[in-house]
Amino acid sequence: MAEASGEGGASDAGARAGDRTAALTSFFRDHPRLRTLAVAGPPYAVLLLFFAIPLLAMLVVSFQTGEIGGPWTLRNYMDFLGSSTYLTVVWKTLVISVQVTFIVAVIGYALAYSIVRFSRRTTLLLLLVILPFWTSYIIRMYAWINILQSDGVLDSTLNMLGLPAVSLLYSDPAVLIGFTYVWLPLAVLPFYASLTNLDGDLIEASKDLGAGPVRTFLSVTLPMTINGVVTGVILVFIPTFGSFITPRLLGGTNNIMIGMVIENQFKSAFNWPFGAAIGMVISVVVVALLVLGTRLGGGLFATGGEEA
């Protein structure tokens, strides 16, 4: 405060700097819109220029042919949607994504429920669940290569127990295990949050009315926490649908997912407009799911603040 008023023993330079600060702050106080712009403008500009506009640019490029800046065409979309090979890949991606989402939802909900209802050391347990999540995705996949490869940790352990080896690496189950492993912590948190917010009196009331634990779960707990379930399901389904790392590292040659096709167009085939078109198709699927999820009551943006 002394520096702003520039009194006392402040040097001339300090006083001048103080005057400038004072002038600046009073200017912004008199111009609240400019003040808001000065705070919100830079992040707004960064997110628009480097996130939103690139997505729009991808839309534009997806209607060009051969190379960027080529003539306008629908060919990329026709090639993609008219090819049974690609549609099979989309179908397979959908099937894997649904399987992963279902497995993660069941295990994740069981875990969140167990922690909320039956454990007192919730912070420690939550920490144990989310810590693996903050380690590198690639490294978590690599850990599973160590385990699943033929003569890896799993096979050797089975051998020691006198059981036959399974050599799961490069198979469908390996991909499911990998996805389940990486997304489980992601789903547990929204499940956990909605279960903690559930009013315990409702459960007591249900029990007082004679319902057993299963009936109470099915008619009170699950319906009352459906928002958290939908949020978790969306958070798992979307990244699985677009993933290429897990199927590339753990899946076999038959395990082609749509994210791998995009990666291929950009990294090997160098057909960027075609890759952009597939990216748009994925985006359409994702947006459709988000709209559906919001209809079902998932609060994906609710965590961002009080704004509706």
Add this chain to the structure above:
Amino acid sequence: MSAADGLTRPVERFVQAYASRMAAAVIALVIAFLWVPIAVLVFMSFADGGVLSFPPDQLTLRWYRVFLSNDAALDAIVTTLTISVPATAISVVLSTAIAYAVDRYVFPGRSWLQLLATLPIIVPLVVTGVAMVLFFKGALGLPGYVSVVVAHVVRTIPFATLVILPTLLTFDRGLEEASKDLGADELQTFRQVTLPNIFPGIVAGGLLAFTLSFNEFVFTYFVKGSGDPTLPVYIWNQIRYNVTPEVNVISVVFLVLAVTMVLVAVSLTRVELLARR
């Protein structure tokens, strides 16, 4: 109704009797599922024969020595840091501005700003990565290094904002009122009252942004040209083309770093906030 009751009653009774034991089993099994692969990785980093022999005949520090004398891996760490450190700094400043603007000001486009700050989590990484490489290279002609830093900023903003915003929402606004009543203007109040109060949240957001950026693969993989690989890209190449036991060691280094950062972040803020990625 009563027939159904007759059928479900034994199930209800069973669940009633064993519920807490079933819950304990679920917790133990899932946490083992989450941690056994990490334990295996750490253990195998000491295995003499490398990745292909389990159980290892002998434990050794050999691969740690190999790692420490591997210039390519150490260069990759330096490359990663030259991207992550500036990206984290920029991301934290922008995220604090977003949190402050969204919490304190009412302006047209406020909910759009919130949506823009959340969407990078939701749009599939491969889609955003592809969009970025198209636009950064094709339209803007940005150099590779700048592209990657910018991509990391976009990637980390949502997470830093999600951690910083609640600390801003929950701290006692009365302190700011008091400061203003005593004659301080908004900037002084922010610097001397608000900032010190939300600082733990900002540090936690920064640590998470750094962890995320240090681990970031997809954006880097697409946006970065043929230049020096970051550590995750280096590991990706190793895994895809020539697995050496050294990758186990690098993974352990990664793990220790990430776990330390997250534990510090958790000590500064609530564990639930670190959930979303």
